[in-house]
Amino acid sequence: MTIRKLTSIILTMVMLVSISVITASAADFDAVIAENETIQVSASFDKTATIKFVSAETKTLALKSENLEEYGFCDLYDENEEFLESSYENLVDTDFTLVYDFEAGKTYYFDIRVFSDEELTFSISLGCAHEYTDGVCDNCGVACDHDTDGNILMMCDCGAVYSGSDIACGDTDTVEPEADKKFSVFRFIPEETGNYIFRSVSDEADPIAYLFYDSEFYTGNDDFGDSYNFVVFAELTEGETYYFITEEFNDMSYDVMLTKAVHTADDGSEHDVEYHDWYYGTCQEITYTEGIYCPECDEYIEGHLEDGYGYHEDWDYDGICDYCGESLQGESLIDIIFDFLDEFLAALQGIFDFIIELLDTVGVW
Ligand SMILES: [Zn+2]
Ligand SMILES: [Zn+2]
């Protein structure tokens, strides 16, 4: 067989495969699912499992995967192949959930895929999209079986059970390393609106903290404090529920401490303090790390450490530093650009590292 003939056969096969992919419509389905049914499906990244559902009544239902080994997702289409809804992940494992208000008598198609080259077989179930009041579902009357494993806040979806710790202002807690436990969660409901500081205390451990409010990431910190300690500074509102989530990457124990954000002066009086972010200097100005500032005493009580001078900058490209007037002719434009890029990338790297750690924590990877 000539190379040319072989090539044409391969091309033909590729085209046939492509055509079969392109023409695969929602009307071709792999299985049918009914309400309150659990079925087995097989899918990979390239092979979509299409599941047909005809809704008997107008109702909100949830399609959930069970014990999926890799991240999966599902898109819902109507009978005209119009996209309707996508699934969401539950943050701590690889399963997905899709909730939709189905209309009586209509036909729907769930397109399911998995981030896996190999085909995986797993269960999906279609059932009540439980909406709980005091642990009992408003829609089906079933009592919640209280599972907090699938929730980063250690809170059952029904809102009735929390399996983390509580912390009060003034408390210090010790976090012991536990290999099988990824996070420690501290719930806090302030009795007073104001600024609070949640910090770790340790000589060697490198913990990181995230603050969640209303199930959303609010703020976080890694290394503001001494050694590798975090300091989370946040304005919190009386009566609202906040969750401080901590994680340590070296299996070391550390203390956590929650206090009002105040400066206690030598005479015992308490002053309100402010959080100041990093200050980036130039060739003429020192860069300062983040700090806590007492306006009443006009001094930083924590942080705000010198981090060296910044760089010459030449925004108008006249070969002269805009800040110090020094001629930069000796220094090539490339050097200036590299200096600037260096500074820019360092800042970007900091942000990137933080996001990576956060994504890692919430289990997106
Ligand atoms: Zn229900
Ligand atoms: Zn529950």
Ligand SMILES: [Zn+2]
């Ligand atoms: Zn002060």
Ligand SMILES: [Zn+2]
């Ligand atoms: Zn300069």
